Amino acid sequence: MTRCGKAGSGENYREQALKMFPWVCGRCAREFSGKQLRELTVHHKDHNHDNNPPDGSNWELLCIYCHDNEHQRYLEADAHGPAGKSSEPAATYKAFAGLAHMLKDT
Numbered sequence: 001m002t003r004c005g006k007a008g009s010g011e012n013y014r015e016q017a018l019k020m021f022p023w024v025c026g027r028c029a030r031e032f033s034g035k036q037l038r039e040l041t042v043h044h045k046d047h048n049h050d051n052n053p054p055d056g057s058n059w060e061l062l063c064i065y066c067h068d069n070e071h072q073r074y075l076e077a078d079a080h081g082p083a084g085k086s087s088e089p090a091a092t093y094k095a096f097a098g099l100a101h102m103l104k105d106t
């Protein structure tokens with residue numbers, strides 16, 4: 001009985017979001033009904049699929065095309081962004097390695 005609870009909850013947010021929001025794409029404003037509803041997907045605003053607040057504040061209904069677009073932009077931003085960011089942990093790591101080395105020498 002209990003295995004239905006958490007295991008299925010991953011898909012549950014879509015049902016919830018569809019109940020909560022009008023069936024309209026948040027980008028292109030296309031309206032959906034019936035079978036077309038399959039093309040309406042739930043996007044997570046912070047791109048964290050585990051973040052599903054019951055008030056729906058992290059959800060946005062997007063059609064599959066706009067959803068694709070949204071993630072494309074995110075990936076591009078991601079590809080440009082980390083170049084500066086990723087040097088930080090490396091620098092920290094080096095500093096730490098240097099410290100270890102110094103400790104060894106003493």
Ligand SMILES: [Zn+2]
Pocket residue numbers: 025026027028029030062063064065066067
């Ligand atoms: Zn759309």
Ligand SMILES: [Zn+2]
Pocket residue numbers: 042043044047067070071
């Ligand atoms: Zn998404």
